[in-house]
Amino acid sequence: MPDVNLSVTLAGMTMKNPVVVASGTFGFGREYSQFFDLSELGGICAKGLTLLPREGNPAPRIAETPMGILNSVGLQNPGVDAFITEELPFLRQYDTKVIANISGNTPEEYGIMCEKLAGAGVDMIEVNISCPNVKAGGLAYGTRPELAAEVTHVAKAHAGQVPVMVKLSPNVTDITEIARAVEGAGADAISLINTIRGMRIDVNTRRPILKMNTGGLSGPAVLPVAVRMVWEVAQAVKVPILGMGGVSRGEDAAQLMLAGASAVAVGTALFADPYTPLKVRDGLAVLAAGQGLAAVRELTGKVLPW
């Protein structure tokens, strides 16, 4: 490997390299630990947690599309308490940052989860606001600036010293509006993009492939949308960005970093190749070295718009 400094800092959290794994694609790390040492990762965004255990949606929960996949897992998870007692100690064995990802039905639920997780000692909390707000009639928090700000505010108030990163949904007219709202409400970092809503129909059975009819699109197909949104958000806010959406090579990660991301997450690409995060890291190092950089973090925000 070339001699390039790989470490990056995201909202005060220093990672040994800029590659983390995306929430929901890596479980709580146990399975992929059979393939490589988790200490090689910059960080791990754990599977999305809710206050109480959830079984998620009925199967089929996945469909393939051109260079993408749709999923409709629907936040199956053992609940925040089981995460803290059963999963966190396992993750803590590794020398990597642990980022808990949370979803709530109400702002209060976000608050309770933040308090528990801050107490348990995670490195960062990623607040997923793509889930519907039950009180606001099922409207997703992530599509309305005032709701997004409210959730962020409550999360911050209960997270103590633990930095709060808010994860934005791409299913909006103007992502910068949401980004500014959560920054204004105190978010320490922003991650994006979550999945884009899509659908696939089996033309023979005439049934949607997913039992939920629609699901979230991820994978290489969405990379150009992710790059655009990271770039727009980077210009709109000052907080650091964790970029994701379709990364499968060092070059993809470099695009997101140039657009403004301080670090990147790899999700869907894991399913084709479990070693993708390490290959992305190495690819970034080679690319940075080839450009004569001393550190990979020098890429962040360095796009030269026309």
Place this chain on the structure above:
Amino acid sequence: MPDVNLSVTLAGMTMKNPVVVASGTFGFGREYSQFFDLSELGGICAKGLTLLPREGNPAPRIAETPMGILNSVGLQNPGVDAFITEELPFLRQYDTKVIANISGNTPEEYGIMCEKLAGAGVDMIEVNISCPNVKAGGLAYGTRPELAAEVTHVAKAHAGQVPVMVKLSPNVTDITEIARAVEGAGADAISLINTIRGMRIDVNTRRPILKMNTGGLSGPAVLPVAVRMVWEVAQAVKVPILGMGGVSRGEDAAQLMLAGASAVAVGTALFADPYTPLKVRDGLAVLAAGQGLAAVRELTGKVLPW
């Protein structure tokens, strides 16, 4: 070819088959007429017109992405008058429906263009509302229901007997809101999706590939988003739908039709294979025959959601 009735009707306009070519990807038909007889097409959405001639944006105007492309042509066109005198007579030689696609800076411009085109005798007018509204500070008409409705209203008022189809942008939080607004304002049909905004960066030069920095994503990558949006719109409105976005095979077209489209458009896939529209048509016929249908139009809206 199997013995299946291919004809479909879109807002009273009967087409010999459900496959049209998407605006901006087929010019005014002259070039692809070198490859096949344009009379084989259900219809032709001509390149987007503006009131006055426009040279469009500087190059590069295209970038490749995983199973997609980005474009930033920016409505280069000879203006509506030159279309009527130079291009329409050429298109009229063929036994196919001619759909003019228009973009304006103000509602008034849409009105003037509709009047001219209705007078010249096009079969349908497709109103592109993805362009920024100069008066409303550059906000795209297609992202605000009230603006979309205003443009539709003015277009309808000036289009006489010619049906008006409004083309929706997918870059919105809730596509059904826009669809209902344009239906309410009198749209005879709705077409979707236009391109999704994206970006690609050359990691070596650190420049966006497109001179405009960002552009519109199209091609197979967007198919699942198109299917989802057509399905949502089909449930929200009663007017017929022209579905598009990533169609390259009969199966893709069938997905859009099952989701609710009465006809489909093929765009980006033409660049890889000029014969795609005919292959999509034939693929649809085979698929419908395989399902024992007497007519391809029986597919429309027949998805069986779970």
Place this chain on the structure above:
Amino acid sequence: MKVERECKIVSKEQVGDAVYMTLEVGDMIRASFRAPGQFVHIRCGEGLLLRRPISVCSCMEDEPDDLLSIVFEVRGEGTRWLAGRELGDSLDVLGLAGNGFDLKPEGRYLLVGGGIGIPPMLGCAQYTGGRATAILGGRSRDKIILEDFFREDCAKVLCATDDGSLGHHGFVDALVRRELSEDRGYDGVLACGPKPMLRNVAKVAEEFGIPCQVSMEERMGCGVGACLVCACDMADGSRKHVCKDGPVFDSREVDWDA
């Protein structure tokens, strides 16, 4: 410990409508074999993001490379790509995944395979050293594949076809019922095939009070238990995962009405 590695195709032949392939899989069997009924997760070209799960038909430890065979039918893009690979080509294989059947080498089992669910039962037959009875079912005679192999590795082989072109005219569960009523000495019923068949077989086994294990299918992402897409509804309302908790489940655990 699971592995992901390039595995060379060392034999390929057509069996009925299906393709039979043998792969050199390095130390994959030594490293991750647990029981017959596990599967491999195979990458089908650069253009497809998702691997395809295919059951292990039979496998053996060997030097320098363990050997593993799979049998699959062309259903869509991925299996079409797979069927196009030739002798000497390499496949990107992740495995062995899943748990397989819970069975004792010295046990006596009634193995039930339907259609493309037949091949994984061969591994069970071999594992239990000739003691098993196999019931193979399919739509018609040409869907009953690998019968000769089963005759080699089983005490008894029965066939059923929907159209009566081979063996019993009807479904396998009728043969299961006959066999269980004539012979009370089975330690269990192990089944793989389409869900309606599994449900019917499970019902018969339950009637006779014989434990029954079924191999379930579901669309997969990671194949290792991390992404949670391959949910299988359980009778108790919970959801387990085919790739990690399965693909084999106790028939009484499964919610057959889901």
Place this chain on the structure above:
Amino acid sequence: MKVERECKIVSKEQVGDAVYMTLEVGDMIRASFRAPGQFVHIRCGEGLLLRRPISVCSCMEDEPDDLLSIVFEVRGEGTRWLAGRELGDSLDVLGLAGNGFDLKPEGRYLLVGGGIGIPPMLGCAQYTGGRATAILGGRSRDKIILEDFFREDCAKVLCATDDGSLGHHGFVDALVRRELSEDRGYDGVLACGPKPMLRNVAKVAEEFGIPCQVSMEERMGCGVGACLVCACDMADGSRKHVCKDGPVFDSREVDWDA
């Protein structure tokens, strides 16, 4: 009339860093040849949506199949795929596209090719039956490809390299200046190469009042003039399209500051 067809690769060799391929193109030359300087638009595998434009190096009508040769360098994914094709493989070729150079077979032209812009000038040399002078430029000696072919088909061949490893030490425009001042008998200058080179060559030709045509590059979609992505800025503020109006333009038409 343009065609899109499968074309068999009947020769393939390495020339310097570039790949030289000859294709059997059916009646493509008979149907669509206009002049040297046209290009073909080649599909580079299923995974890439956009075809890649490659200039015709030389071509000839033949029976049963016309022959066409291309020379290309590996720059990215598409050309890497192309370079991986072997003798006997088929390529999906759309062509001939574009207009080519406006030249008379009996004219005397100064042909200027830089780097991978050298090959298309060979077609011009052959078309004008040995009367042309060729000036070939490149970074170093190994970038000057096809020199022997040019010697066969030209009255005179001059070379320039940035590093002086072959011929004149410096840029081609110095040789153009020398040649035009020594020989007033040229009907025109025809050039293909990187944009800065084209601009400099055009400037020199203009000084001498000799008409100059340049072959421009731009990223393409359809390759036939329908999608309007391949815009080239003109001096008069309009935008023309490389694939349809070009790739060859009169040097005075082009906006060199864009």
